[in-house]
Amino acid sequence: MERSELMAWLREGRDEFLEVLWRRADTTRRRSVGDAVHLRGLIEISNHCSRRCHYCGLRIDNRALERYRMTADEILDCAVQASQFGYGTVVLQAGEDPGLSTDWVASVVRNINPGAHPVDRKDRGDRPG
Numbered sequence: 375m376e377r378s379e380l381m382a383w384l385r386e387g388r389d390e391f392l393e394v395l396w397r398r399a400d401t402t403r404r405r406s407v408g409d410a411v412h413l414r415g416l417i418e419i420s421n422h423c424s425r426r427c428h429y430c431g432l433r434i435d436n437r438a439l440e441r442y443r444m445t446a447d448e449i450l451d452c453a454v455q456a457s458q459f460g461y462g463t464v465v466l467q468a469g470e471d472p473g474l475s476t477d478w479v480a481s482v483v484r485n486i487n488p489g490a491h492p493v494d495r496k497d498r499g500d501r502p503g
């Protein structure tokens with residue numbers, strides 16, 4: 375979808391036109407994942423962030439937030455618990471935390487699942503390398 379078309383859809387308010395968009399989205403959803411529901415565990419490994427996204431409570435300027443960063447053992451325990459609860463996969467999520475090195479995160483991922491692809495670029499935000 376071109377940017378101009380996307381912007382037009384974001385501004386669209388007429389139900390009869392939105393119905394077309396929703397049908398297209400539902401068709402894409404059914405083609406991609408079918409009707410099954412896939413549950414994925416989300417582990418928030420750190421709420422530190424060096425960014426200033428205005429809508430987000432984790433932004434660096436939010437001094438009222440009590441910050442935390444999980445240890446590797448805590449993350450592994452959560453992943454084991456998620457597996458016991460029946461989640462097939464987990465996502466590790468954090469703010470743009472300079473205290474989390476790519477190598478450290480990769481080693482945590484390998485400990486959770488030795489066969490896993492360690493870190494996908496899109497999961498690392500906009501960090502270099």
Ligand code: SF4
Nearest residue numbers: 423425427430433469
């Ligand atoms: S956690 Fe993400 S959305 Fe929130 S301030 Fe940081 S970069 Fe922005």
